[in-house]
Amino acid sequence: MWMRRELRHLAMARRNSLTTVIADVWDKAKHLREAAEEEERHVCKAWKISSQVVRPETTTTATMAPPLPTSILLLLAVAFTVAAATATSPTAPEDGIRVVSAEKRIDLTGPIVKVYLTLKVHNPATGSDASHVLIAFTPLEAQHLAIVKATRAEGKRKKKVYVPLPVEPVDLAANAPDGARLYSVSLSAPLRPSETTTMEVFYVLTHSLEPFPAEITQSESQLVYYRDSALLLSPYHVLEQVTYVKMPSNRVESFTRVDPTARSGPEVKYGTYKDQLPYAYSPILVHHENNHPFAVVEELVRKVEISHWGNVQVTEQYKLKHGGARHKGVFSRLEYQSRQSISGASSFKNLLARLPPRVHSVYYRDEIGNISSSNLRTDSHKSELEFEPRYPLFGGWHCTFTIGYGMPLQDFLFESEDGRRFANLTFGCPLLNTVVDDLTIKIVLPEGSKSPQAVVPFLTEQHLETSYSYLDVVGRTTVVLKKKNVVGEHNVPFQVYYEFNPVFMLAEPLMLISAALLFFVACIAYLHMDLSIGKSQAS
Amino acid sequence: MQAAVSSPVPVAWYPALAVLTVAVGLMLTASFFIYEATSSTRSRSLAKEITTAAVASVFLGFGSLFVLLASGVYV
Numbered sequence: 203m204w205m206r207r208e209l210r211h212l213a214m215a216r217r218n219s220l221t222t223v224i225a226d227v228w229d230k231a232k233h234l235r236e237a238a239e240e241e242e243r244h245v246c247k248a249w250k251i252s253s254q255v256v257r258p259e260t261t262t263t264a265t266m267a268p269p270l271p272t273s274i275l276l277l278l279a280v281a282f283t284v285a286a287a288t289a290t291s292p293t294a295p296e297d298g299i300r301v302v303s304a305e306k307r308i309d310l311t312g313p314i315v316k317v318y319l320t321l322k323v324h325n326p327a328t329g330s331d332a333s334h335v336l337i338a339f340t341p342l343e344a345q346h347l348a349i350v351k352a353t354r355a356e357g358k359r360k361k362k363v364y365v366p367l368p369v370e371p372v373d374l375a376a377n378a379p380d381g382a383r384l385y386s387v388s389l390s391a392p393l394r395p396s397e398t399t400t401m402e403v404f405y406v407l408t409h410s411l412e413p414f415p416a417e418i419t420q421s422e423s424q425l426v427y428y429r430d431s432a433l434l435l436s437p438y439h440v441l442e443q444v445t446y447v448k449m450p451s452n453r454v455e456s457f458t459r460v461d462p463t464a465r466s467g468p469e470v471k472y473g474t475y476k477d478q479l480p481y482a483y484s485p486i487l488v489h490h491e492n493n494h495p496f497a498v499v500e501e502l503v504r505k506v507e508i509s510h511w512g513n514v515q516v517t518e519q520y521k522l523k524h525g526g527a528r529h530k531g532v533f534s535r536l537e538y539q540s541r542q543s544i545s546g547a548s549s550f551k552n553l554l555a556r557l558p559p560r561v562h563s564v565y566y567r568d569e570i571g572n573i574s575s576s577n578l579r580t581d582s583h584k585s586e587l588e589f590e591p592r593y594p595l596f597g598g599w600h601c602t603f604t605i606g607y608g609m610p611l612q613d614f615l616f617e618s619e620d621g622r623r624f625a626n627l628t629f630g631c632p633l634l635n636t637v638v639d640d641l642t643i644k645i646v647l648p649e650g651s652k653s654p655q656a657v658v659p660f661l662t663e664q665h666l667e668t669s670y671s672y673l674d675v676v677g678r679t680t681v682v683l684k685k686k687n688v689v690g691e692h693n694v695p696f697q698v699y700y701e702f703n704p705v706f707m708l709a710e711p712l713m714l715i716s717a718a719l720l721f722f723v724a725c726i727a728y729l730h731m732d733l734s735i736g737k738s739q740a741s
Numbered sequence: 742m743q744a745a746v747s748s749p750v751p752v753a754w755y756p757a758l759a760v761l762t763v764a765v766g767l768m769l770t771a772s773f774f775i776y777e778a779t780s781s782t783r784s785r786s787l788a789k790e791i792t793t794a795a796v797a798s799v800f801l802g803f804g805s806l807f808v809l810l811a812s813g814v815y816v
């Protein structure tokens with residue numbers, strides 16, 4: 203546009219017959235035009251090759267959005283130019299594994315992103331036995347990755363069983379391009395040459411839905427961005443692949459097109475793409491409505507106190523936050539209550555906690571005192587505590603509260619064969635559909651417990667401390683487990699083993715008995731002493 | 742196999758046990774003070790005093806433990 207202005211200048215200048223000015227401006231304009239053309243050509247090239255975008259504004263947001271690392275864009279451009287240039291490249295990865303077909307299902311229906319991958323992996327006849335298969339994540343994904351699980355289908359048709367496979371992150375030293383993080387899935391039986399197997403990989407990403415607009419009023423609905431790749435990021439050649447993105451509602455503002463792309467209602471299908479090179483990447487951006495409660499527990503401290511007198515007492519301190527689009531403007535309680543369907547659609551006012559069966563003395567309170575808005579339903583398999591915070595939570599709002607309950611000891615404490623005792627407890631957070639940023643579990647063992655050892659199926663930070671409670675002398679050994687980024691899939695049993703001599707159980711009654719005895723001895727001593735000031739009658 | 746570990750006394754008995762032991766303990770305490778008040782300094786037997794005190798404190802000790810447990814303070 204301002205090129206045109208320059209030209210107008212040029213015309214004016216010519217009219218004024220200032221030849222020096224003409225030459226100068228003409229040069230400038232020419233230079234500018236060339237630069238603009240060059241830039242345009244460049245952009246077109248990059249985007250035509252990689253992806254065609256539905257709307258121009260999506261393109262601009264995609265390229266302008268700061269969280270999307272430019273390195274990924276670069277990677278994409280490089281990957282695609284390479285892919286275009288050498289479709290049948292001979293540079294296969296070392297172990298020669300190929301992904302025959304891949305299906306990636308991205309579930310965006312909740313506040314937490316769940317991805318299901320089905321990989322049909324083939325080991326070529328020329329290769330050697332493969333004991334593990336690698337899966338790759340972008341650095342951003344790896345940062346938000348809460349859990350990765352893998353299973354392998356074994357047996358034929360009706361006798362098909364899914365065997366869980368161990369997944370471990372590969373050393374950063376492994377040279378994956380552009381900082382891609384590799385996770386290694388160890389196969390239960392090695393994959394022999396010219397054998398094919400099907401693997402199911404499931405992973406959960408937290409904090410991956412970015413609210414856009416970032417601030418909404420009470421009557422607005424929450425829209426979020428989700429960024430991923432249409433192509434499977436894999437260290438292997440992928441022969442055939444499809445990506446499905448499932449959204450919670452039909453309201454999809456925009457989505458990136460990477461042809462062939464098809465949308466049917468709340469689902470967008472990317473693919474089928476054929477013959478992709480390792481580490482192929484094609485960014486997609488999906489902008490959709492998601493009014494699910496984005497309940498984020500910023501900090502959760504669970505204290506589990508084991509008493510050999512028949513109780514396991516759990517106290518949970520929550521710092522809860524609504525992690526969705528921030529609330530803007532005023533909050534009208536009247537509007538919120540009278541038009542619940544449209545007002546505060548993304549807010550939430552109640553939460554559900556799934557507790558073990560046979561819980562007793564459940565309480566729910568905060569710093570002020572008891573909060574009366576809670577319901578407890580119990581059956582033989584579970585207890586459900588439905589409770590309401592003191593106020594409905596809108597985006598960016600916080601609330602803190604405490605939940606406590608007791609559980610019968612015989613459900614959780616066992617004696618192992620080697621004579622040690624172990625508590626079998628559940629990891630994670632009992633609240634459904636929440637992310638816990640920072641989880642601390644403190645297991646307070648009875649006084650006199652020795653050599654505690656926690657057995658948790660995943661990596662946690664562990665240390666010991668001493669805590670004091672009723673009738674303690676030396677303090678109780680406390681095992682502290684810490685983990686960041688915890689989701690519902692982490693609610694699995696874990697064990698804490700410790701040695702305990704039952705004689706130590708008598709410590710508490712003996713203390714009480716000696717206290718009473720001390721009182722009696724004091725009485726006897728007082729009555730046996732003659733404390734009168736006057737002269738003793740006897741003498 | 743692993744065996745569940747339960748409390749030495751069933752949890753349901755705690756309230757009854759608390760009432761019983763505290764009652765016995767208080768009665769023994771009462772008899773101890775009645776004996777102290779009614780007997781003269783000379784006729785007192787230290788052995789009897791000590792025995793009553795010991796038995797009373799055992800009952801009161803366990804009694805207060807069961808009171809704590811019955812009221813939900815699991816020590």
